[in-house]
Amino acid sequence: MTTTSARRAPSGSVSGRARDFRLYWVAGGVNLLGSQASGLVLPLVALAVSGSPAAAGLVGGLGLTGRLVTAPVAGVLADRLPRKAMMVTALLVAAAAMTVVAGVLAAGAATFGVLAGAAFVQGVAQAGYESAGAGAIRRVLPADDQRALARLEARNHAMQIAGPMIGGSLYQLARWAPFLADVVSYVVAAACVAAIRTDLSPQRAERPSFLADLRTGLRFVWTHPFLRFVTFWAAGVNFVFGALIYHTILVTGRRGDLPVSIGLILAIASVGGLVGALAAPKVLQRVRPVVAIPVASWVTVGLVAALPVARQPWSYGLLFGLVFLLTPMVAIVFQARAITVTPDHLQGRVATVIGTTGEALRVLAPVLAGVLVARYAPGVAALIFALLLAVLAAYATANVRKLRATVPAVEED
Structure with missing residues (x-):
């Protein structure tokens, strides 16, 4: 049995924290920009491939399903595993899924099954990234945390404006272009996370069972x-x-x-x-x-x-x-x-x-x-x-x- 205070964990100098927060900010922004760009057109591509509006809706729903079913597991893992490695891995898995989509579209070999599977895998990976990122944010937040959180909130709204516009424009050029842009965004985000110097690993002396960890968080x-x-x-x-x-x-x-x-x-x-x-x-x-x-x-x-x-x-x-x-x-x-x-x-x-x-x-x-x-x-x-x-x-x-x-x-x- 351990008792833990809520004090901020040490994470280096003020300048180091500011640098790492900028990298965290950019990684999340680039990731969201690419996801918004591809997310806008994925249902359109599924509709063109399957000819069924219901199937197109299913592809979109599978991405959300992947996130929801994975989130409880990812939340526990984010408090057990090195968070930086977990974020980078999740981003690269999502990049691989979108690489498959871009590749089959470029080759004219896309099927509903491939699109559905890629959407689900991307959702799973996104859950991993979000859980690890949420676990890590306390380590990189500057002292003025409300201003920093406001910058994160503003970034999200800006990407929600720009992402669909970019996705729609790239879709006019080629069906596969928004997904290639998403791949690039995942790789850039992974590089930014990898460059963070602050130790993002959870601070805990004991490692109870997975279910015990889950119950502790809920309780x-x-x-x-x-x-x-x-x-x-x-x-x-x-x-x-x-x-x-x-x-x-x-x-x-x-x-x-x-x-x-x-x-x-x-x-x-x-x-x-x-x-x-x-x-x-x-x-x-x-x-x-x-x-x-x-x-x-x-x-x-x-x-x-x-x-x-x-x-x-x-x-x-x-x-x-x-x-x-x-x-x-x-x-x-x-x-x-x-x-x-x-x-x-x-x-x-x-x-x-x-x-x-x-x-x-x-x-x-x-x-x-x-x-x-x-x-x-x-x-x-x-x-x-x-x-x-x-x-x-x-x-x-x-x-x-x-x-x-x-x-x-x-x-x-």
Whole structure:
């Protein structure tokens, strides 16, 4: 039995930490850029190969399935194995999967089975990379962790804007081009991770069984008031926002709007998220989180409730952009606190529990969106979404003082 504090593990000089954080930042950004580029066109390629929309959807779903089924295992391994080696290996496995896709497309020999298998393997590899990366982040974060996390959040939004644009442009040149770009992105990301000098390996003296490790991670999240709260909150937000985006796509498509209108709405939303992430540290310097989080949560409810008044794609996108302008600030505060209260040797498991819970619930988001489109007018659906967000806002308001919760002792099985 061991007791572990939540103090930050030493990882070298300030300049060394800054250098390694830049490498970590670039690796994740390049990886996300390539994944966004290929992810946009993979269903299109599957549709062209199989001729079946259902088959195309299955290929996309297999990538998510690979991530979800692997995540619990990857979370445990991220707290047992050298994390840098695990990240590099995962990136190279994903690169191999996309190399196969690019190769068969270039040779004109693509089949549905090859595409489905590659999507699943890529999902498995991505789960490994994300779990190890989540476990390692505490070691490379600068002292100003909120500003650093804001840079990570801004990077993600920027890549979500640029990735699909690059993927679509490369697809116009050749079907295989986006996947070759993804291969390059994985290799570059692996090189960046390999260049990190900080020791990212978990600090633990004992090595209990795999199942005991898994139970320890689950129990730690469940018994820690703040982590339990943020897990439920993040899952709810992922579900509602996922359903809201799908609902927007379905409604605009049903209305006969051009695909460019949908792209405009999502692009404005992503820009809002980018600006919100960049502005969050300055806002949090002036406004206490216990005030900022409830205000941002309730303003978001009002913005979603106002969606029915938007008549044009740009006005709809503007409201979406304002919603995504506010959410990064809340996410950054919660993520920073979650990293702080989690001991080093549990970082991978805790991040995986929180992330997987949200991803698993988000799978149901398209179902909710489809039901609302089929049964209710857009105005009624917007009010339903606003009501769900109001429940989450009330939950956040009631629990925001858990940000000050103390760190419990951790007992290994």
